[in-house]
Amino acid sequence: MDYRNKVILAPMVRIGTLPTRLLALKYGADIVYSEEIIDHKILSAERIENTVLGTIDYVLSDSTLVFRTHPEEKGKVVFQMVNFGMLSHK
Numbered sequence: 001m002d003y004r005n006k007v008i009l010a011p012m013v014r015i016g017t018l019p020t021r022l023l024a025l026k027y028g029a030d031i032v033y034s035e036e037i038i039d040h041k042i043l044s045a046e047r048i049e050n051t052v053l054g055t056i057d058y059v060l061s062d063s064t065l066v067f068r069t070h071p072e073e074k075g076k077v078v079f080q081m082v083n084f085g086m087l088s089h090k
């Protein structure tokens, strides 16, 4: 990914979800960062094709949505993953 001369939505925990990212792309962002996602959560999640929204969802067994992406952001989204070990040592 080339970051030179690009308008980029900064990584923002909680708010950098799909609706924010799609809005940022609509209003001129070239690259968008996902919300912060904890590594073990994405590892435990199941990948589901959401035919209603046209999204790919990563969902835990209790239905918690971990990450949702849409083809519109393909090649433009940076997946921000945090290591749980790092968090627990803060």
Ligand SMILES: Cc1cc2nc3c(=O)[nH]c(=O)nc-3n(C[C@H](O)[C@H](O)[C@H](O)COP(=O)(O)O)c2cc1C
Residues within 6 Å of the ligand: 010, 011, 012, 013, 014, 015, 035, 036, 080
């Ligand atoms: C609400 C909020 C959440 C943020 N979450 C993250 C984050 O998850 N990861 C990260 O690396 N930076 C995070 N940041 C820092 C921003 O990505 C950015 O570096 C910072 O706001 C400085 O931006 P500026 O140089 O445009 O002022 C967050 C900032 C805000 C305001």
